[in-house]
Amino acid sequence: MVSYKELGLVNTKDMFAKAIKGGYAIPAFNFNNMEQLQAIIKAAAETKSPVILQVSKGARNYANQTLLRYMAQGAVEYAKELGWEKPQICLHLDHGDSFEICKSCVDFGFSSVMIDGSSLPYEENIALTKKVVEYAHQYDVTVEAELGVLAGVEDEVVAEESHYTKPEEVIDFATRTGCDSLAISIGTSHGAYKFKPEQCTRDPKTGRLVPPPLAFDVLDAVMEKLPGFPIVLHGSSSVPQEYVDIINANGGKLPDAVGIPEEQLRKAAKSAVCKINIDSDSRLAFTAAVRKVFAEKPGEFDPRKYCGPARDLMEELYKHKIINVLGSDHKAE
Numbered sequence: 470m471v472s473y474k475e476l477g478l479v480n481t482k483d484m485f486a487k488a489i490k491g492g493y494a495i496p497a498f499n500f501n502n503m504e505q506l507q508a509i510i511k512a513a514a515e516t517k518s519p520v521i522l523q524v525s526k527g528a529r530n531y532a533n534q535t536l537l538r539y540m541a542q543g544a545v546e547y548a549k550e551l552g553w554e555k556p557q558i559c560l561h562l563d564h565g566d567s568f569e570i571c572k573s574c575v576d577f578g579f580s581s582v583m584i585d586g587s588s589l590p591y592e593e594n595i596a597l598t599k600k601v602v603e604y605a606h607q608y609d610v611t612v613e614a615e616l617g618v619l620a621g622v623e624d625e626v627v628a629e630e631s632h633y634t635k636p637e638e639v640i641d642f643a644t645r646t647g648c649d650s651l652a653i654s655i656g657t658s659h660g661a662y663k664f665k666p667e668q669c670t671r672d673p674k675t676g677r678l679v680p681p682p683l684a685f686d687v688l689d690a691v692m693e694k695l696p697g698f699p700i701v702l703h704g705s706s707s708v709p710q711e712y713v714d715i716i717n718a719n720g721g722k723l724p725d726a727v728g729i730p731e732e733q734l735r736k737a738a739k740s741a742v743c744k745i746n747i748d749s750d751s752r753l754a755f756t757a758a759v760r761k762v763f764a765e766k767p768g769e770f771d772p773r774k775y776c777g778p779a780r781d782l783m784e785e786l787y788k789h790k791i792i793n794v795l796g797s798d799h800k801a802e
């Protein structure tokens with residue numbers, strides 16, 4: 470048993486309380502490799518933003534849970550080295566799908582876990598979430614739960630159709646499970662193809678897809694039922710067109726990729742939404758930078774020469790999200 474406190478990590482309790490009061494949101498960035506982690510930590514340290522490092526099931530399969538946890542531990546020291554005296558870094562399990570995986574993360578130094586029972590019948594979701602909460606809270610580890618179904622593909626989590634969170638269920642759910650935060654479904658979705666072209670309109674000037682707006686009425690109703698309760702948005706990448714264009718101009722093929730417009734996320738960040746998950750955007754940045762190097766310098770075979778630019782572009786992206794979208798800069802001085 471390793472406590473996250475010994476590793477210099479923090480849970481989400483204070484982060485979320487301050488974020489709700491201050492009208493901003495904490496970035497939750499997924500990481501699978503060293504370059505991504507370096508970029509996240511550099512961006513957070515430079516902007517003094519609290520940050521949540523997320524490990525998904527796919528990341529655990531790809532990079533190994535043990536290695537990722539030690540990397541997060543190293544990240545705390547790296548942050549200090551970069552001059553961030555009191556780094557506020559949370560290590561979070563993204564989309565835990567069983568009690569066992571959540572327990573193993575709690576025991577191994579994670580400071581926060583998500584139990585995603587959203588695909589289960591309501592009562593089963595409650596029972597599973599409650600069991601995880603009871604275990605995690607013994608060790609001061611915070612728990613995120615999910616109610617409502619997001620569409621899209623995230624690693625192995627696939628849902629064809631989304632179902633908005635039912636506001637009439639949230640009080641009962643939060644009370645009976647004791648969860649610390651709640652991921653809700655209001656129209657965000659996983660992946661780089663958040664909407665089908667037929668769900669969108671087209672901008673007559675650029676010909677690009679304009680996605681339908683998020684269901685802020687559902688968010689408002691949830692906030693009314695649970696005043697001051699931390700709300701989480703998954704699947705909140707914006708799919709920046711500049712990255713998609715670089716990818717497509719350099720041999721890639723991402724037609725009609727579309728995300729959540731940043732102004733909608735800015736609006737959400739000012740509300741009780743205090744954690745916004747961003748994964749696809751950094752994948753796009755990484756891929757754009759690598760494709761560009763490959764196209765321009767076909768003789769290059771040193772991975773540092775293409776992973777380095779990928780890292781720089783991700784860092785720029787993370788800083789942009791922190792400062793211009795979530796507003797979390799200078800909240801962890």
Ligand SMILES: [Zn+2]
Nearest residue numbers: 623703704746
């Ligand atoms: Zn998610």
